Amino acid sequence: MREWTILGAGALGCTFAALLTAKHRPVSLLLSERHRRHFHPALEFIALNERRRLVSTHPRHAEQAGGIECLLVMTKAYQVLPALNNLRGLPADTPIILLHNGMGVAEAVARAFPHNPLLAGVTSHGALKEGPWQVRHTGKGETWLGPVNDKGRAFAHLIKPLADALGHAEWSEDIVSLQHRKLAINAVINPLTACHHIRNGQLHEPRFADVLNQLAEEVHAVLTRLGETETLAQFLRRLNSVIGLTATNYSSMHQDLAHGRPTEIDYITGYVLKHAEDLPVPVCRQLYNEVKKQGG
DSSP: OOOOOEESSSHHHHHHHHHHHTTTTTEEOOGGGGGGTOOOSEEEEETTTOEEEEEEEEEEEEEGGGGGGSSSSSOOOGGHHHHHTTTTOOOTTTOEEOOSSSSHHHHHHHHOOTTTOEEEEEOOOOOOOOOEEEEEEEEOOEEEEEEESSGGGGGGGGGHHHHHSSSOOOOOOHHHHHHHHHHHHHHHHHHHHHHTTOOOOGGSSSSGGGHHHHHHHHHHHHHHHHHHOOOOOHHHHHHHHHHTTTOOOHHHHHHHHTTTOOSSGTTTHHHHHHHHTSSSSSSHHHHHHHHHHHTO
């Protein structure tokens, strides 16, 4: 049975580890140097039904990359390439699955690892870190994978174990379009909630109506230029639905700024700005600059 190695022991990475081990899938966590002497042998997982259980995984470090059979990358976008570059012994036939927020990383990974099967994915599962090695599963969602290069197409069979563990996983030959759909939502919710220090649901307050609509129009225009066919009305319905469903949540960008961590603004709003070309996107640019100014 193929072992899943997860790079990125954050809330979502640990949640995926817990869900995979619950289906008796072997899982290892690829840990950074700071964990070498302080690794907790088991993480506490709090399921959606509030049940708690200890999850044991196999700890793995960069020098053990030669034994990785399947690599699921769930770090922050800006951490992906530096972390992968440490895995000098990674076998050339090991599939690399990128499952992170934002876009613009896959191209760099494909150049750095031209021989590896490369896949990308999106997920709408929610998770929260409640303490050291303690994570809570906050929401069940969809997960999609698809190929980034031709070799990645041979690994559609990885969907089955993921579907068994996560409740939903499907394959898409057009994974870029699904990434665009998620990025569009993130490009509206994340910078607005981060800059204004609010929960997602507060974006439905009347004071945000104008900026929310203008930002949505800017993002939609850029995604349309990139070939997406979703109408503005459809996008607004989807956006408002996500805001409502995640009303009590703080966005990841909000949490990163609040805790003094780098944000993924360059891979979310930065991606929109890069592809806007001559389209006017003043709100996107203002929010990008503000997040950067606040330390992101």
